[in-house]
Every structure is written in C-alpha cells, then in structure tokens.
Amino acid sequence: MGVALEAVGLTKEFKGFVAVNDVSLAVEKGTIHALIGPNGAGKTTCFNLLTKFLQPTRGKITYEGRDITRMAPAEIARLGMVRSFQISAVFPDLTVLQNVRIALQRRRGESFDFWRSEKTLARYDDEARGHVAEVGLSEFEGHRAAELSYGRKRALEIATTLALEPEMLLLDEPMAGMAEADVARISALIRRIAKDRTILMVEHNLSVVADLSDRITVLARGEILAEGDYATISKAPEVIEAYIGAEHE
Numbered sequence: 001m002g003v004a005l006e007a008v009g010l011t012k013e014f015k016g017f018v019a020v021n022d023v024s025l026a027v028e029k030g031t032i033h034a035l036i037g038p039n040g041a042g043k044t045t046c047f048n049l050l051t052k053f054l055q056p057t058r059g060k061i062t063y064e065g066r067d068i069t070r071m072a073p074a075e076i077a078r079l080g081m082v083r084s085f086q087i088s089a090v091f092p093d094l095t096v097l098q099n100v101r102i103a104l105q106r107r108r109g110e111s112f113d114f115w116r117s118e119k120t121l122a123r124y125d126d127e128a129r130g131h132v133a134e135v136g137l138s139e140f141e142g143h144r145a146a147e148l149s150y151g152r153k154r155a156l157e158i159a160t161t162l163a164l165e166p167e168m169l170l171l172d173e174p175m176a177g178m179a180e181a182d183v184a185r186i187s188a189l190i191r192r193i194a195k196d197r198t199i200l201m202v203e204h205n206l207s208v209v210a211d212l213s214d215r216i217t218v219l220a221r222g223e224i225l226a227e228g229d230y231a232t233i234s235k236a237p238e239v240i241e242a243y244i245g246a247e248h249e
C-alpha cells in the first residue's frame, strides 16, 4: 500500500534534555499504528512533532512523500493529515448537527458567521448527517453538545474531524477518561473510520492497542524500543522490562 507518514531521525531537545532521540518510523497507508510506552517515554512529544505542533531539533518528516518538516498544522491538514480533538473544537451550546455543519463550512474556507444564514447552511445538512451517522450519533443530532455523555462528545469530535475529509487521522489518547462502555463504542468507531483511512494514535489502554493496532511502536526514554504487531512487542523482554521498570520509578 505504501507509506503515508514517515519520520527519519526525529529528535527533540528541551534545553539539553533529549525527549525524543533519533526516532524513525513509517506508518503504512490504510493501517492503524499505535505509539505506546511507559510514562515519560516521549510519546506526546513525538506526537506533537509528527502533527507539527512542535518543531524538531533534527530529523525529517514526510507525508505522502512530501517534506512537511517545516509546515504548519493547518497546511498539513489541507494535505489530508488531521489531528483530532485539538483542531476540531466542539461548541457546547450548538447541536450535534450544527457542530458538524460548521466543520464542513470551515473545510470549504467559507465565512464563519454561521448565525446569519440558516438557508445557506441547510445545504450542508445532508453531508453533516452522513458524518453524524458515521459516528453513531444520528438520534442525538438535535441535542446540544454540552448535553452529550463524555464518550458521545468524543464521537462528535471525531465527526467534526471527519468533516475535514482526512486521509490520515492522528488521535491523541482517544480513550482517555472514557468509561468502559464508551471504550468499546469508541474502539468500534475507530475501527470503522479506519476502513478507508490511515490512523496513528497515542494510547495508554493496552487492551485497546492490542485490539485495534496493525503495528505498534514502543518508545522508552525517547527512543524506539521495539516495533511490530502486539503479539511480537508484548513478548519482547525489553518492552516488559521497560513497563515494569517504569512502575518502580
């Protein structure tokens, strides 16, 4: 299928402290790739580098073969690589459908004064309903976002991200703060949206990682410790040691 996102020699130093050290990884198109590791491993820093929220000290990042190392997050979003939950703000007082409609409007680069013309916006409704259905929120389309359960808010955030028509989604701990029932629902949702998209996620919940990921990169102390499918990495002695060691730190 080919590579969607690739990092070569990615390094980030904070005042001499090396948070990410010479990390190279390739996310294959059409796969779910997870970035895991014990606390302080450098996952968030690495994720912020890949999504261009941080500038690397050294290294190169390419998306679909294009050098994106110096690009801004908005530029790479236009190329089809979108980070969820940060870019797509949810407006609590607007309904589910209105929130997705606004995201559609933003994608088209149209004016943001959505309150003026209900008529103009009505033509987005069909498309918005499609995204709402894709994340399983159809019966809530008229509910204010603020009224939704935590898990459904996350589903709405994903819907607003899908409105940007990403080919690749970067998910930052999609299961964080989720109740057990929501974990199952969001997992199913991620699997569904991954059918024709590429996904890279940082996730702490290892059973979710085991369940969803085609490939996993394990970081520890800023470096890649192991890479492979879950069966492979969960058996690797260095991975077991890093997780156990981290518990005792």
Ligand SMILES: Nc1ncnc2c1ncn2[C@@H]1O[C@H](COP(=O)(O)OP(=O)(O)OP(=O)(O)O)[C@@H](O)[C@H]1O
Pocket: 014, 017, 018, 019, 037, 038, 039, 040, 041, 042, 043, 044, 045, 046
């Ligand atoms: N802006 C910063 N300035 C200085 N040090 C930083 C900065 N951001 C991160 N670090 C350090 O880099 C290391 C890696 O942090 P990072 O947040 O990337 O790890 P993580 O794997 O995401 O951890 P966690 O699972 O606990 O969120 C940590 O030691 C952290 O203190």
